[in-house]
Amino acid sequence: MGDTRKPDEDAVMRARVLLLGSDRPSNREQVEAYRILVQVNPRAYLAKLTHALVVRTWDTRDPKRHVALYAEAVDAMRRYGGEVPGGKDELSSALRGYQHALFSDGRRAEGRAVCEELAAAGRYGRLAVVLAEEGRHAEAADLHARHIVPGDTDVSEWTLIEWAAELDAAGRHEEALEVFARVVGDARRTAEKDLAPLAALVWKLDQYARMLRAAGRTAEEAAARRETLTLLARLAEGGEPVSWSNIQASWVTLLLLSGRPAEPAATPEAPLPAFGVHPHHGWSPDIREDWFASIPALERRTAALRESGDLPGLIAAQRRLTVRRALRWETSGRQAEDALRPAFDEGVRLARRPDGGTSALVRALTDRSMFLLAVKRYSGAHADFAEAVALQGDAPPIVTRT
Known part of the structure; x- marks a missing residue:
């Protein structure tokens, strides 16, 4: 905030005249004016200052x-928020923007510290994501x-999906299944x-069946697959x-999970990404950028595996891609x-x-x-899934598609 001394009366008057003038001041001028006036009347100008600062971020990358x-x-919120109704909520909002900016700049340790502060105030979601991204799954689950x-x-x-994902990643599979069963039930x-x-x-x-299979609960997995097949048959016949x-x-x-x-x-x-968290709204910006940046290297690896004739490796790399x-x-x-269909067809x-196996x-x-x-594409979805179920021995054989 710079100099913390109270501004002189002339500076306060110039700031007020600027804001009340017939010409709309630029964002930079608004910030300068609100910096002065917030020291005099936080209740009236603190929200306007913080908003003007956020708007300034829109002008630069x-x-x-x-x-x-x-x-x-x-x-500003730390200095004057106590004098403003809803100051704690405004501080939390500013902190959320601050941690996002820190992660975008690659300053994860500082971003994590801000997330810890948010968690202490009851807004724990971002800290859970950051812990998951760093492989601290048990801490995130707890x-x-x-x-x-x-x-x-x-x-x-x-x-609930995020929680189940972290329990599963921490090796607490039965707890994860209990939480995800609630997701399915709802x-x-x-x-x-x-x-x-x-x-x-x-x-x-489909995700629940995967979890059941990993936990060795094959009878329940088969039941989940049959329920899925019934729903897909209904969709194929009558639509949503x-x-x-x-x-x-x-x-x-x-x-992704x-x-x-x-x-x-x-x-x-x-x-790495916090799998189970919505990628666009939940992942830290540095993680999301790195994930997309990994595509060209994986494309090269897939091409090399194709040339080498390593089919198991190629199948695994193709799915990751x-x-x-x-x-x-x-x-x-x-x-x-058609932009994505060829990847699944391949x-x-x-x-x-x-x-292939x-x-x-x-x-x-x-x-x-x-x-x-x-x-x-409900009919196609049903046909593919019916074949998959039949291959697992949970349904009669069916005619396959290419």
């Missing part, structure tokens, strides 16, 4: 400049547990009342009973189905090779089924 502007907003009251019906499904109830699309329930059931426009974020979040076992383990020195492309497809706005084609084909067919569901 320089991360360091963003850090400086948000730091000033935080400093943080959720301390804030989620058992039986609280107001907890969002996104929060989705069933809303679908039965036509309050949510069936597609959303199908995606959750509930209209929806864009819920692909749910699909891509769970697809399914791909976590193929990625290296995250550490504080080599952080498809998961990244799916995220880019979903977060870059509405795109044509996964199925590779897995259909004689030495049944498990790889089941996974590729399931992946494509869930994508086709996301683009409302």
Whole structure:
């Protein structure tokens, strides 16, 4: 904030005249004026100063400049927020912007410290994400547990999915299944009342089945697969009973979560995305940028594996690449189905090779089924999933598709 001494009367008068003049002052001039007036009347000018500082960040893409502007907003709230109604909430808002700027500038330790301050004030979500990104999954899971009251019906499904993901990553599989069963149960109830699309329930059931399989609960996994197949058959026959426009974020979040076992383990020195967290709204900006930046290297690796004839390695690398492309497809706005469809088709084609293996084909067919569901190709989604279920021995054999 600079000099903390009270401004002289002439400076205060000039600031007021500037703001009341017929010509609209520039954002820079507004910031200068509010810097002066907030020292005289915080109640009237603190919110205006912090807003003007945030608006200034829109004029530059320089991360360091963003850090400086948000730091000033935080400093102003610390100095004068106690004199303003709702000052604590305004400080939290400024801190959220500040931590985002710090992560964008690669200053993770400082960003984490701000997230810790937010968590101490009850806003723990960002700290849970940062802990997950650094591989501190047990701490992230425990943080959720301390804030989620058992039986609280107001907890969002996104929060429950994040919690289950961290429990699972920490090796606490039964606890993770218990939490995710709640997600599935809630989705069933809303679908039965036509309050949510069936597609959303199908995606959750698919993730639940994966978790059950990993926990060795194969009978329950088979039951979840059969329930999914029944829902897809219903969709193929009559379509969605509930209209929806864009819920692909749910699909891509769970697809990314399914791909976590193929990625290296995250550490504080080599952080990775918080799988299970919505990529666009939840991941730290530095992590999201690195994730997209990894696509060219993975494309080169996939090409090299194709040349070498290493089919298992190629199938694994192709899926990792498809998961990244799916995220880019979903977060870059509405795109044509054909922009992403070839990636899933290639996964199925590779897995259909004689030495591809049944498990790889089941996974590729399931992946494509869930994508086709996301683009409302219900008959194709049902056919792919029915084949996958049959390959697992949970349904009669069916005619395959290419």
